[in-house]
Amino acid sequence: MNSPAQRILAWCVHAFTLSGFLFAALAVLALIQGEIAMMWLWLGVAMAVDAVDGTLARRADVKRHVPWFDGGTVDIVVDYLTWTFIPALFMYLHLPWGGGPLPMILLVVVLVSSMFCYANEEWKSADYYFVGFPAAWNIVAVALWVMQTGAVVNIAVTLVLAVLTLVPTHYTHPFRVRRFMALNILAVCAWTISAGWLVAIHPVRPTWLFMVFWATGAWFLLTCVWRTVAGALRGAKATDPVDEGPAA
Template sequence: MKPSHFLVRLNSADCITLFGLLFSAIAMVCALNQQLLLSVSWLFLAMLADALDGIWARRNKLVRAFGRYLDGFMDQLIYLISPAVVLYLSGFDGYWSLFLLLMIACGSIRLSVFNEVGNIEGSSGLSYLGMPVFWSLFILSAYLLLRFVLPPLSGYLLLSVTLLLFSIAMLWRRPFYKFKHLSVIIGITLSGAFTFFWLHFRGFCVV
C-alpha cells in the first residue's frame, strides 16, 4: 500500500468519534451564550457518538491503538472540560471552581489508566476500573435540574460534595458497571438530549 501523505488514515469509527468533537463544540458555543440547558442536550448527543464509535469499531474489526487515544481525547473534552465550562458559567466559579479542577485532574488520570488497561472482567461481565468519566454528564444534568428548586448556595454545596466523591471514585480501584446494550445507551442519550432541548425551547433557564 502506498504510504499516505498524512500522519494517519481515519477510518469510519474515527469519524464517528470526531462527531463528539463537533457536538461538544456546539455545546460550548451554547454555554458561552448562556444557553446552558441547550448545551447539555448537545453533550448527550456527543455521549451517543462516544458510545457508538467503540461498538462500530468492534463490530467491523476497526479497533486499533490510535482509536483508543483519539477516543480518550474526546472523552476529556466531552466529560471533563465541557461540563466544567457549563458549571462554571452557571455560577459555580471562584473558590467553588477548585472542585472542577479536581474533577478534571482525576478524570484525566483515570482516562490515562484506561488507555493502558482497558475494560476489566467484573461480576457482571466487562466493567470499568474506576468510576467512568461519563457520569459527569449525569451529575451536570441533575445539578441543573435541581437548580430549579434549590437556592444557589445549597446547590453549590451539594455539587461540591458530589464532585469530591466523584473525583475519588474515578481513581478507586474497583469495578464499576458498564452499559452493554445498545438500546439502553441510545435510550438514555436521546432521552437526555430531548429533555434538555425541550426545557430550553419551553423557556426554562438556570438562574
C-alpha cells in the first residue's frame, strides 16, 4: 500500500536529507567570512543529519513510496560537500600544508582520492565497516587544527589517508557496526563534544579535555585496526592450501 500519508512521510525524510545543502552553504559562508568556529558548527549539524537520515529513510521505506527520487544520490552529494570538499578548502586555507604549489596539489589529491570512496560500489563490508578510508576529511581537518600540527605532519597524514582510500582497510561506522556499538556511540558522542569544545576555545587546550579527545579518537583507531587485522587473518586462513595428504 502506498498511501498519501506514507508518501508525505517519505518526502519529509528527503527534505531532512536535503537540509544538508543549507548547512553546507552556511559552512561555506562562515569559511569565507573567517568565522572558523561557526563553520565547524554548521558542518557538525550536517554530520548529525547524516548520522540519522539513513535510518529514517529505511524506516519510512522511501524507496518504495517515492521510487523515482533517489535519496542516496542526494546523500552522496551532501556528504561530498560536508565531509570532503569544504573541509579540504579549510585545510588549504588554514592548515600548514607546505609552500609553493604543494597546498594546491594536496587539495586536488584530497578531492580526487575521495571519489574512490564515493564512487566505490564495494565501500561497505558485510558487517557494515567502511572499506578503504571513507573520505572523512572533516574529522581529519578538525583533528589537525585542534592538535595544531605542523606542515610535515599535515602533509604526511594527507598523503597516507589518500592512499588508504584505495587500500582495503576497515573503518568503524559507529551507528551500523554491531560489535561494540554501545561503546562506539558513547565514544563518538564524547569525541564530538570534546572536539566542539576545543574548537570553541581554540587555541586553548585544557589537558583533561585534550585527553578525552585523544582517548576517544584512539578507541576508534583501535577498532579500525582490529577489524582490518582480523579480516586479513580470516582472508589468509580462507586461502591457505588444503593439505590432502600424500598421494595414494
